[in-house]
Amino acid sequence: MEGGTDVWASALTILLGIWLAASPDIMGYGGHARVSNQLVGVWMATFGTIAISECMRAVRWVNLLLGVWLVVAPFILSYPDERACGSIAVGLAAISLALVRGTVSERFGGGWTSLWRPGVDGH
């Protein structure tokens, strides 16, 4: 009941995040790209994990924002070319995966938005 039957988008996002966090050490690079990728990678894997739960599926939108950052970061932080390609590729992949809602088979009394919508019953 917690996770949907297909959580492949979340699973791939988690793998992307782990790769991002580990790649500076595996490929041996430093600079701004190292810091950005380690930070964004850890948080991307975190939000990807939380978004597995159906009632927290909206958390995937945070990973969309992280994906946008990965696409624009090379221009803001002046990455070398090979780091820029990697960052943009992972960013576009993260954005695409964040757009996949996946199966939500349970209902949650109107969900989190019911808390600030007017009305007596949240459904």
Next chain:
Amino acid sequence: MTTIADRRPPGWTYNPSSWAERGWLIGVALVGFFISGYLGLYQWGVIDSVWEPWFGSGSERVLHSPLSRVLPVPDAILGAMAYAIDAVAGAIGGATRWKTMPWVVILFGLAVGPLGLVSVLLVTAQPLLLDAWCTLCLVSAVISITMIGPAMDEVLASLQFLKRAKAHRRPIWDALWKGEGGTVFSGS
């Protein structure tokens, strides 16, 4: 006699407070408690060495870093205490505690959510500040992150319960501590 369907919050297809939903969270919290407690005993010097299969001296550097000693108690000991609160707050209350004991559910959420996020912050500090990774610290972080999503559905059900109580002009504070308490608004 209540039926299974009665235990579900209004508009829900399942009961987030059922033991099937909560039991494994308690088990996972206990695993986190033992891992974090082991790391804390190492930080305290009770244990001489720490298990580290991949990152060489990484665990030692992380666990003896200045950041881990910012507070009077080593951070892994605090982590173990947080896991203990998770396990206890996960275990208290029956299968309808989302409406009978909202304060426990919200305490549970407050323990699980921030514990997980603090774990992630500490994990990001490993490579950024110390240039080192610590295997068991990462395992502990994965455990605490895994608990967040599955714990939050129950919190949502309790918050919806409190909103209905407020809509029925019952003081939120009263509903938080006493729960349903004989009123009828919890059903739809």
